[in-house]
Amino acid sequence: MKIKFDKVIINQILFIICVVIPFFNNYELSFSIWSLILIATLRVNYSIDFLKYLSSFVIIFLLAIVTGFFFKHKIYYVIRDITYLLKPITGLVLGYQLFNEKIKKPFKFLVYAGVVIASYHLILVFYAIMIAGATNVSSIRYYAGYFNDYEVYIAVILIFSNKFNLGFSKRKKRFFLFILIISSFFYLARTNFIQFVILILAIKGFLVLNKKSITILTVLIFVISISYTFVYYYNPKRKGKGLDEFLYKIKVAPIEAFSTKVNRHYWKDFHDNYRSYENIRTIEQLSYNNTLFFGEGIGSQVDLKQEVFLGDMYLRKISILHNGYMVVLLKTGILGLVIYFFSIFLFFKKEKKINNSDLSNIKLLFIGTGVFLILSNWVFMGFYNLVDTKSLLIGFLFAYKNNIIKRDKQIHD
Structure with missing residues (x-):
């Protein structure tokens, strides 16, 4: 008796594994499994x-x-840096390879992976609060995880389910959306809220500049400014109870990563x-060593x-920083940084007139990704973050596109 394996189901299982595994916060394990799956699914x-x-x-x-x-x-x-700098390459290629032409509803395929990771995260949140007794933002995040960009993407896709042809019943859509929204909230990550x-805004088309979008963005900036003013004068406490600690992080956000003196x-x-401080020391070191243009290469610190106590140990020298731009600057200098900026602005590249709704929605997601990466790289390393999974999603979307x-070309011909 010959056993047949459905490649679509296998790809979905592998995709879910790739999305979930970084959540265990063991980079060696993540990189090993991603590499094995990449080799096993290699395309030409x-x-x-x-x-x-x-x-x-x-x-x-x-x-x-x-x-x-x-x-x-x-x-x-040197070896550790090789694996770090290969991470976005591995994630993008993996996401591309795990797309299969026989997938009937590709965005539905992505949603199931998001719901799995969100469900697992909520179990960790329950453990943190009910068993470990976590009562503030930092302790909840310590047990349950610090951020997850992938879940936010999936929550937005679910909100606009009609645009992405998901085919879920209203009941299932609401249930999945509830799981994803609650899970995303409990990361208590400022960048996820901004994302x-x-x-x-991207899916609504408001990041494509015109008179209407400029008006809406102006109003939004005004509302955000007023909200921040309220938070600032509320003066939340650093170690306050409930959301006070989170509001304190919002209060210091405008200067936390942009201070020029510390x-x-x-x-x-x-x-x-x-x-x-990490950014300041990077610039100071490269300037002092006259390595600002080409950087200091693989293995530099x-x-x-x-x-400084980072993660679970005290370190004086670090090879990976919180800022993705500074990581690239340290390793490859201004030359590499220019190339990195180019990779972000490729998402905004004008294309021929799009007559396909799926292509239009992918383009809007890419524009939103480009805007988010400008910010994400400054505070959370972008694709270079060790637990990042959005590279899988972007690679998948490139393959779907x-x-x-x-398919359209074949129909036209």
């Missing part, structure tokens, strides 16, 4: 559009390798503006001038 054909986008990350990786030859970095950090707003000897200033174009 990729769209030109996708290869153009992927090439930016490949060039950055190769630049870092070449530059690294001119320095004597420790082999451990949600950006993607909503007093490392004053704990409050250092703690509140630590991300800025930034000297923080003092030990290519499939639609091929």
